[in-house]
Amino acid sequence: MIEINDLHKSYKMGSNSLHVLKGINFKAEAGELVAIMGSSGSGKSTLLNILGMLDGANSGEYTLDGVPIKDLSETKAAQYRNKFLGFVFQSFNLINYKSALENVALPLYYQGVPRKERQEKALKYLERVGLKEWATHLPSELSGGQKQRVAIARAMAAEPKVLLADEPTGALDSTTSYEVMDLIQKINDDGNTILVVTHEEDIAHMCKRIVHLKDGVIVEDKKVKQVRAEQYV
Amino acid sequence: MFNRDRWREILEVLTSNVGRTILTAFGVCWGIFILIVLLAAGKGFENGIRADFGDIATNTMFMWTRRTTKPYEGLPKDRSFEFKVSDVQAIWDNVPNLRFVSPRNHQGGTGGGNNVVRGIRTGAYSVYGDYPEIINQDPMTITSGRFLNYNDINERRKVAVIGRGVLNDLYEKDEEYLGTYIKIQGVNFMVIGSYKKNSNDGNGEDSQKEIFVPFTAFSQAFNRGEDVGWMAITAKDGSSISKLKDNIINVMRERHKVHPEDKRAIGYFDLYEQYNRVESLFVGLKAIAYIVGIMVLLSGIIGVSNIMLIVVKERTKEIGIRRALGEQPWSIKKQILMESIFLTIISGMVGIIFGSLVIYGINSLLDSVGPVDMFINPNVSVGVVSGALMILMISGLLAGFIPANSAIRVRPIEALRTE
Numbered sequence: 001m002i003e004i005n006d007l008h009k010s011y012k013m014g015s016n017s018l019h020v021l022k023g024i025n026f027k028a029e030a031g032e033l034v035a036i037m038g039s040s041g042s043g044k045s046t047l048l049n050i051l052g053m054l055d056g057a058n059s060g061e062y063t064l065d066g067v068p069i070k071d072l073s074e075t076k077a078a079q080y081r082n083k084f085l086g087f088v089f090q091s092f093n094l095i096n097y098k099s100a101l102e103n104v105a106l107p108l109y110y111q112g113v114p115r116k117e118r119q120e121k122a123l124k125y126l127e128r129v130g131l132k133e134w135a136t137h138l139p140s141e142l143s144g145g146q147k148q149r150v151a152i153a154r155a156m157a158a159e160p161k162v163l164l165a166d167e168p169t170g171a172l173d174s175t176t177s178y179e180v181m182d183l184i185q186k187i188n189d190d191g192n193t194i195l196v197v198t199h200e201e202d203i204a205h206m207c208k209r210i211v212h213l214k215d216g217v218i219v220e221d222k223k224v225k226q227v228r229a230e231q232y233v
Numbered sequence: 234m235f236n237r238d239r240w241r242e243i244l245e246v247l248t249s250n251v252g253r254t255i256l257t258a259f260g261v262c263w264g265i266f267i268l269i270v271l272l273a274a275g276k277g278f279e280n281g282i283r284a285d286f287g288d289i290a291t292n293t294m295f296m297w298t299r300r301t302t303k304p305y306e307g308l309p310k311d312r313s314f315e316f317k318v319s320d321v322q323a324i325w326d327n328v329p330n331l332r333f334v335s336p337r338n339h340q341g342g343t344g345g346g347n348n349v350v351r352g353i354r355t356g357a358y359s360v361y362g363d364y365p366e367i368i369n370q371d372p373m374t375i376t377s378g379r380f381l382n383y384n385d386i387n388e389r390r391k392v393a394v395i396g397r398g399v400l401n402d403l404y405e406k407d408e409e410y411l412g413t414y415i416k417i418q419g420v421n422f423m424v425i426g427s428y429k430k431n432s433n434d435g436n437g438e439d440s441q442k443e444i445f446v447p448f449t450a451f452s453q454a455f456n457r458g459e460d461v462g463w464m465a466i467t468a469k470d471g472s473s474i475s476k477l478k479d480n481i482i483n484v485m486r487e488r489h490k491v492h493p494e495d496k497r498a499i500g501y502f503d504l505y506e507q508y509n510r511v512e513s514l515f516v517g518l519k520a521i522a523y524i525v526g527i528m529v530l531l532s533g534i535i536g537v538s539n540i541m542l543i544v545v546k547e548r549t550k551e552i553g554i555r556r557a558l559g560e561q562p563w564s565i566k567k568q569i570l571m572e573s574i575f576l577t578i579i580s581g582m583v584g585i586i587f588g589s590l591v592i593y594g595i596n597s598l599l600d601s602v603g604p605v606d607m608f609i610n611p612n613v614s615v616g617v618v619s620g621a622l623m624i625l626m627i628s629g630l631l632a633g634f635i636p637a638n639s640a641i642r643v644r645p646i647e648a649l650r651t652e
Contacts, residue, residue: 082559095551
């Protein structure tokens with residue numbers, strides 16, 4: 001599903017150049033649930049941004065579902081993001097003047113799905129994250145966990161090939177974190193490919209595979225026995 | 234374009250900070266208001282001046298004799314001379330492209346003593362000896378009877394066409410006046426018609442107190458012989474009297490043995506030149522109205538542009554999210570542009586409405602206090618209003634252009650990082 005070869009990325013900081021990713025080789029099959037771990041500055045968010053086509057690499061190859069991702073125009077990148085990827089952010093990133101339903105329907109709107117169908121679909125995904133009754137509420141009326149669940153519903157609404165989650169539990173307490181992880185696990189159970197960036201051990205062990213990043217290189221890549229989040233909820 | 238979600242979003246954004254939106258809108262509103270009011274005021278002024286010209290044929294000059302200022306061919310300076318009836322034919326023969334050449338004579342006037350008598354009533358009126366063509370040069374409406382014709386000229390009939398003012402002075406209300414006689418300087422003339430002139434200027438009263446009699450009858454009755462008081466000469470449409478003027482005056486100089494360099498012996502008034510001067514004044518007025526209006530509008534537009542920039546800045550993160558979710562850059566650009574155009578047009582419309590209300594108010598005020606000199610019916614045409622709307626469209630587009638571009642210049646990753 002995802003294949004990257006010898007990926008390099010450096011940022012220019014004035015006259016200095018900061019080499020963040022120093023040759024990453026990584027492969028993820030369809031249906032995997034991968035945790036990308038590392039301390040801050042290890043390059044894990046940069047990797048995720050490149051995977052999410054929010055940022056470009058300096059060199060290296062990136063293939064997503066057989067499509068080479070290289071030298072994309074903004075328009076093309078937007079199209080691919082919309083078609084291939086779903087994002088979940090640490091700070092939820094919901095649009096605060098739109099209701100939960102409208103937020104979820106947003107990616108469908110960019111796909112040009114007719115209004116009615118869009119709302120039906122969005123409602124279906126809200127129901128899946130257990131927030132059907134909150135459809136008309138604004139994000140400011142939701143709790144942190146609820147917000148993240150809306151964000152997950154939004155990421156799933158466009159039926160992406162890969163779900164990218166950047167510290168999805170970073171702003172939540174542990175109970176809520178487990179609830180969110182439970183949801184992510186269930187989505188994964190349905191066969192979706194998910195990448196989770198985290199620095200929390202317990203969250204990482206709720207995935208099926210852990211990739212350790214340190215100073216811009218992968219130092220460890222191991223399969224783990226998944227801890228189900230259900231038992232903590 | 235007519236996408237419900239897009240419009241909802243535009244309204245959401247613009248109503249999220251109502252105070253700011255209204256203040257921004259005010260700039261554009263004010264600009265278009267000033268544009269409309271200035272244009273209307275210019276138009277009112279133009280209407281006023283045009284009314285002063287009345288219906289008079291503007292491609293016309295008037296020409297009269299004065300004393301010579303140079304000796305010529307043995308004749309002394311300070312010599313006075315008169316145009317003769319034969320000069321009319323000479324002008325026709327020598328100058329092409331003329332439409333009317335009317336010799337005129339005149340006596341009396343409201344300033345002088347009473348010169349017209351009917352029974353026990355008397356009055357002081359301007360009496361003109363004229364050819365029938367004069368009605369085309371100095372238009373009037375014949376309200377009863379008829380105007381002068383060539384039979385009157387040829388037979389030197391002592392007939393008169395009198396104005397409304399004369400009628401009111403010399404006759405009882407509802408009295409039959411056609412076929413009756415009035416005595417002008419002791420000579421009886423039969424009234425054959427009455428006229429009314431369309432005039433809105435201050436001399437309106439005087440212009441209704443004139444009497445027109447056949448030129449030939451006038452000359453005979455008042456001992457003018459072959460003399461011509463002055464001439465009214467109109468050029469054909471398409472050629473300007475201002476260009477023919479020198480030609481005509483040269484013919485007259487030659488015939489009356491006036492020195493070719495004598496600029497003052499023949500006096501004239503070129504109505505066309507005056508009219509053109511006024512016309513260019515109107516053009517200037519309109520230009521000033523447009524320039525001032527558009528300048529004020531421009532500052533309003535810059536205000537809109539500024540606010541849109543702030544809105545974009547405030548929404549940087551939101552725009553980042555949208556782009557992460559896959560919104561196309563042009564769609565974001567379109568959104569910002571539409572917000573800007575919408576805001577500009579709505580506030581512009583409000584400006585147009587207020588401007589129209591003010592113009593309406595001025596008009597009804599003018600109606601109630603009666604005519605004001607040189608200012609009649611200020612208005613703007615539908616053309617001007619749709620022009621203003623076009624200006625608004627374009628300026629809304631311009632105002633949104635920079636913010637829209639800055640909205641998509643921020644890369645989604647940077648936009649998302651903004652907290």
